[in-house]
Amino acid sequence: MTRVPLSTTPLPPLDPALPPWPGGLERDGGTTLHVRRTPGMDGSTAVYVHGLGGSSTNWTDLAALLSPAAAGRALDLPGFGFSEPEPDFGFRLADHAEVVARYVAGLGAGPVHLLGNSMGGAIAMMVAARRPELVKTLTLISPAMPDRRPDPRRLSDPLMALAYLPVVGAGVRRRMAGLTARERAAQVIALCFDDPARFPEQRLDELTVEHSARAGFAWAAQAMERSTFGIFRQWTAFGEDSLWSIATRVRVPSLVIWGLHDRVISVRRAERTARLLPNARLLVLPRTGHVAQMERPNVVARAVLGLWEGAGQGDW
Incomplete structure (x- = not known):
């Protein structure tokens, strides 16, 4: 495993009561997305891409910690968060990647630091491969690399493994729809955190509000289903x-x-992923689940800063 240098640059104190960063609809590169902006250093921009079922709020803490080094743009992908998809949007990973690439190009800020988690990691990797002129560095947090032997026992609720399968999926989704917004939010955290007790109550309240809002969006369920198939x-x-x-x-x-x-x-995908990327290093974090940027924001921030600093010095 390649050594990952953790930056020694002091991080700003992380406010446990920090609310989500302000967001609004932005139209860059011919696409309309809901984007949360984090103020930061002029001349350097970080773009954050969430995973399946996630949103821009998945990056609140990490964007705060990295703000002295880069201004942040956390995207809601089409059909997620508060980004209503275009009527003809395809929901393939390639479709999401094209939207992200158009957004980054439309910023006109030069190459950006691109970070993605889960599905967002796969999307970010596609952008970096196809549009290298847009990307300065790439950070992948548990990217959704192919796993043809998924184990439903890894899920906090095995129903989630069945929800988007043909035939049986519709009934399972109806059953899951009977959960309250808070129950759905808690289920997501139980799945994605190694220790759900680390998730602050305030963050659970915020996630519950977001789930409640999305329940009123006619396009939300279709976006989840079609992106899963994608x-x-x-x-x-x-x-x-x-x-x-x-x-x-x-x-x-x-x-x-x-x-x-x-x-x-599964972490068994980690070593192969890092090995195939021509200029990559791998950091595996103990006592950590699927959303390391939320569960271990400080160590993730130090690792990301280590990448940025090393790349800037030509030492990566």
């Missing part, structure tokens, strides 16, 4: 379209971070 389709792709092949075409300095106790995308 991941499965990408996992079965072969040749140049395989995510493993796409990884080999990334040329920018890259960092792969994985939670040792990830119950969503």
Whole structure:
């Protein structure tokens, strides 16, 4: 495993009561997205891409810790958070990647530090491979790399493994729809955190409010279902379209971070992912689940800063 330098640059204190960063609809590169902006150093921009079922609020703490080094733009992908998708949006990973690339290009800020978690990690990797001129560095946190042997026992609720399957999925989704917004939020945290007790009560309140709001969006369920199928389709792709092949075409300095106790995308994918990326290092965090940026924001911030500093000095 390649050594990952953790930056010694002092981090700002993290306010446990920090609310989500302000957000609004932005139209850059011909696409409209809900984006949360974090103020930061002029001339350096970080773009954050969430995972399946997530949103821009998944990056609140990490964006705060990294703000002295880069202004932040946390995106809600089409159909997630508060980004209403275009009527003809396809929901393939490639479709999401095209939207992210258009947004970054539309910023006109030059190459950005691109960070992605889970599905957002796979999307960010596709952007870096296909549009290298847009990306300065790439950070992948438990990216959704192909796992053709998923184990439903890794899930906090095995129903979640069935919810988007043909035939049986509709009934399972109806059953899950009977949960309250807070029950759904708690279920997500139980799945994604190694220790759900680490998730602050205030954050659970915020997630509950977001789930309640999204329950009123007619497009939300379809976005979740079709994006899930988009991941499965990408996992079965072969040749140049395989995510493993796409990884080999990334040329920018890259960092792969994985939670040792990830119950969503197994850590057994970590070493191969980092090995195939031509210029990558791997950090595996103990006592950490699927969303390391939320569960271990300080150590993730130090690792990301280590990447940025090393890449800036040509020492990565």
